[in-house]
Amino acid sequence: MAVNASAVKELREKTGAGMLDCKKALEEANGDITKAAELLREKGLSAAASKAGRAATEGVVESYIHAGGRIGVLVEVNCETDFVGKTDQFKDFVKDIAMQIAAASPKFVTREEVPTEELEKEKEILKAQALNEGKPEKIVEKMVEGRIGKYYEEFCLLEQTFVKDPDKTISQLLNEKISQIGENISIRRFVRYELGEGLEKKVDNFVEEVMSQVNK
Numbered sequence: 761m762a763v764n765a766s767a768v769k770e771l772r773e774k775t776g777a778g779m780l781d782c783k784k785a786l787e788e789a790n791g792d793i794t795k796a797a798e799l800l801r802e803k804g805l806s807a808a809a810s811k812a813g814r815a816a817t818e819g820v821v822e823s824y825i826h827a828g829g830r831i832g833v834l835v836e837v838n839c840e841t842d843f844v845g846k847t848d849q850f851k852d853f854v855k856d857i858a859m860q861i862a863a864a865s866p867k868f869v870t871r872e873e874v875p876t877e878e879l880e881k882e883k884e885i886l887k888a889q890a891l892n893e894g895k896p897e898k899i900v901e902k903m904v905e906g907r908i909g910k911y912y913e914e915f916c917l918l919e920q921t922f923v924k925d926p927d928k929t930i931s932q933l934l935n936e937k938i939s940q941i942g943e944n945i946s947i948r949r950f951v952r953y954e955l956g957e958g959l960e961k962k963v964d965n966f967v968e969e970v971m972s973q974v975n976k
Contacts, residue, residue: 761775767791770918771785775797775801802815816840819839819845819850824858824936831954834951835861835949837850838945839944840944841943850936860930862933869949871918883904884910918930
């Protein structure tokens with residue numbers, strides 16, 4: 761299919777790949793920019809893919825305290841050089857990640873960090889739910905795999921929807937920043953504290969609360 765110049769430009773800005781590679785990827789993906797970006801990463805042609813193996817040992821530890829001191833986050837985000845770690849663009853990205861953690865309460869950075877024991881327990885629960893819903897046993901396994909995907913999207917930071925832009929995931933946001941900044945960037949670890957966590961209390965919508973503070 762014919763690919764317009766604006767789509768090529770957008771894909772290039774997102775991935776840092778060459779114009780010709782972007783055009784070919786868009787043609788292969790029938791104009792779907794998200795799919796084209798995935799194709800570029802698979803082929804190792806995106807800027808993020810080419811920088812992924814480079815050591816990122818500089819960066820910052822950022823804190824985010826939600827209004828009233830009800831939620832606190834510490835997150836370490838690494839880059840390759842001290843110079844980039846001090847730039848406003850990098851610091852703003854790290855602040856967005858800290859805010860994301862406060863609002864969306866992930867448990868892990870990546871799906872690979874999910875303990876096998878916890879994953880198997882979750883699969884057992886999902887299987888029991890599907891069987892209780894009266895689903896045929898022969899399709900239960902496929903249903904469980906699909907629901908595990910939703911589990912990753914809920915609890916793994918890189919797979920969560922970005923609270924400030926629901927059209928992209930944190931992984932996509934990260935790759936955009938790698939392309940824009942020109943260095944490998946890694947979200948290494950985080951801790952999140954919530955006042956009264958583990959105690960019986962009313963349920964709050966922290967996504968709405970955090971975003972209300974950001975938008976003021």
